[in-house]
Amino acid sequence: MLKNMISPIQAWLISQGRCVGCGKPLDKMKSEAWKNDTKKVTCECGRIFVYNNKTKVYRRALLDEV
Template sequence: MLKKLIAPLQKILLQKKLCPACTSDLTIIKDRKPKRNDTEIVTCRCGRIFIYDKDLDLYRRALLDEIE
């Protein structure tokens, strides 16, 4: 029940370019590494890792195999 409420909220926060865990503004995070031409790996202050898609201009949670 709780999970059903949290998942959409996390999605909304990511759409607003905020970390769902600590609500940091992901656009000002300096720890970002280019992954391919169109994506960056962004590591939040709280340690969570996100993928920034430059083409779509959106953030999403990184999958395990994308981090290594």
């Protein structure tokens, strides 16, 4: 199995704007402006996501972004 692949349930959660770890809505979490018209969102469980203001989608932050 590929370790870096996110599971279908995680993909679904993130498409709903929810944390893949705890399932809470990420629009309630603290965020900070980030590069290229994105913002960095830190969930209360510690996971970090990047939100794209243009495409309005979340993704997991890459290791070099955290």
